[in-house]
Amino acid sequence: MSVMLNAQKHFKSKISGGLEKTEVPEWNTTVYFRPTATLKETEAVVKLHQSGQIMESLATVLVLRALDEEGNRLFKQVDMFELMNSVDPEVVIRVATDIMNSEPSQDEIAKN
Secondary structure, three states: OOHHHHHHHHHHHHHOOOOEEEEEHHHOEEEEEOOOOOHHHHHHHHHHHHOOOHHHHHHHHHHHHOEOOOOOEOOOHHHHHHHHHOOOHHHHHHHHHHHHOOOOOHHHHHHO
Protein backbone atom coordinates (compact mmCIF):
# COMPACT_ATOMS: atom_id res chain seq x y z
CA MET A 1 0.00 0.00 0.00
CA SER A 2 1.35 3.45 -0.89
CA VAL A 3 2.07 6.16 1.61
CA MET A 4 -0.79 8.25 0.18
CA LEU A 5 -3.27 5.41 0.62
CA ASN A 6 -2.03 4.90 4.19
CA ALA A 7 -2.40 8.62 4.90
CA GLN A 8 -5.92 8.66 3.45
CA LYS A 9 -6.91 5.55 5.38
CA HIS A 10 -5.60 7.09 8.61
CA PHE A 11 -7.53 10.33 8.08
CA LYS A 12 -10.70 8.50 7.08
CA SER A 13 -10.55 6.54 10.33
CA LYS A 14 -10.25 9.81 12.27
CA ILE A 15 -13.20 11.51 10.60
CA SER A 16 -15.44 8.45 10.55
CA GLY A 17 -15.13 7.92 14.28
CA GLY A 18 -17.64 9.12 16.81
CA LEU A 19 -18.78 12.69 17.11
CA GLU A 20 -17.83 14.89 20.02
CA LYS A 21 -20.32 17.34 21.46
CA THR A 22 -20.76 20.56 23.35
CA GLU A 23 -23.92 21.64 25.11
CA VAL A 24 -25.36 25.01 24.11
CA PRO A 25 -28.16 25.78 26.60
CA GLU A 26 -28.66 29.27 25.15
CA TRP A 27 -29.74 27.66 21.88
CA ASN A 28 -31.52 24.77 23.59
CA THR A 29 -29.38 22.30 21.67
CA THR A 30 -26.28 20.15 21.58
CA VAL A 31 -23.73 20.88 18.87
CA TYR A 32 -21.88 17.84 17.59
CA PHE A 33 -18.62 17.89 15.65
CA ARG A 34 -15.86 15.67 14.36
CA PRO A 35 -12.64 15.78 16.38
CA THR A 36 -10.62 16.94 13.38
CA ALA A 37 -10.96 19.14 10.30
CA THR A 38 -9.71 18.84 6.75
CA LEU A 39 -6.84 21.02 5.57
CA LYS A 40 -9.31 22.87 3.33
CA GLU A 41 -11.54 23.70 6.31
CA THR A 42 -8.56 24.67 8.42
CA GLU A 43 -7.19 26.89 5.65
CA ALA A 44 -10.46 28.84 5.40
CA VAL A 45 -10.43 29.58 9.13
CA VAL A 46 -6.71 30.40 9.26
CA LYS A 47 -6.94 32.81 6.29
CA LEU A 48 -9.70 34.78 7.98
CA HIS A 49 -7.86 34.80 11.29
CA GLN A 50 -4.59 35.96 9.74
CA SER A 51 -6.36 38.76 7.89
CA GLY A 52 -7.73 40.07 11.20
CA GLN A 53 -11.27 38.75 10.72
CA ILE A 54 -11.24 36.87 14.01
CA MET A 55 -14.99 36.80 14.62
CA GLU A 56 -15.74 35.76 11.05
CA SER A 57 -13.23 32.94 11.43
CA LEU A 58 -15.11 31.72 14.52
CA ALA A 59 -18.45 31.87 12.71
CA THR A 60 -16.82 29.94 9.85
CA VAL A 61 -15.84 27.21 12.31
CA LEU A 62 -19.54 26.82 13.11
CA VAL A 63 -20.58 26.76 9.45
CA LEU A 64 -17.94 24.19 8.55
CA ARG A 65 -17.95 21.95 11.60
CA ALA A 66 -21.13 22.25 13.71
CA LEU A 67 -23.30 19.17 13.20
CA ASP A 68 -26.51 17.66 14.48
CA GLU A 69 -26.61 14.23 16.11
CA GLU A 70 -26.83 12.52 12.70
CA GLY A 71 -23.77 14.34 11.39
CA ASN A 72 -25.61 16.88 9.22
CA ARG A 73 -24.38 20.47 9.18
CA LEU A 74 -26.33 22.82 11.40
CA PHE A 75 -25.45 25.91 9.40
CA LYS A 76 -24.98 26.78 5.76
CA GLN A 77 -22.78 29.44 4.22
CA VAL A 78 -25.86 31.65 3.79
CA ASP A 79 -26.19 31.66 7.60
CA MET A 80 -22.95 33.63 8.00
CA PHE A 81 -24.74 37.00 7.92
CA GLU A 82 -27.06 35.98 10.75
CA LEU A 83 -24.25 34.40 12.76
CA MET A 84 -22.24 37.60 12.43
CA ASN A 85 -25.09 40.01 13.14
CA SER A 86 -27.95 38.32 14.99
CA VAL A 87 -26.40 35.73 17.31
CA ASP A 88 -24.81 36.27 20.74
CA PRO A 89 -21.06 36.60 20.03
CA GLU A 90 -20.14 35.12 23.42
CA VAL A 91 -21.96 31.90 22.52
CA VAL A 92 -20.40 31.77 19.05
CA ILE A 93 -16.95 32.27 20.58
CA ARG A 94 -17.52 29.58 23.22
CA VAL A 95 -18.90 26.96 20.82
CA ALA A 96 -16.27 27.60 18.14
CA THR A 97 -13.54 27.45 20.78
CA ASP A 98 -14.90 24.14 22.11
CA ILE A 99 -14.82 22.73 18.58
CA MET A 100 -11.29 23.97 17.89
CA ASN A 101 -10.00 22.80 21.27
CA SER A 102 -11.11 19.26 20.47
CA GLU A 103 -8.14 18.82 18.15
CA PRO A 104 -5.75 16.28 19.71
CA SER A 105 -2.53 17.56 21.23
CA GLN A 106 0.86 16.44 19.93
CA ASP A 107 1.21 14.22 23.03
CA GLU A 108 -2.13 12.53 22.30
CA ILE A 109 -1.09 11.98 18.68
CA ALA A 110 2.23 10.46 19.77
CA LYS A 111 0.42 7.94 22.01
CA ASN A 112 -1.51 6.61 19.00
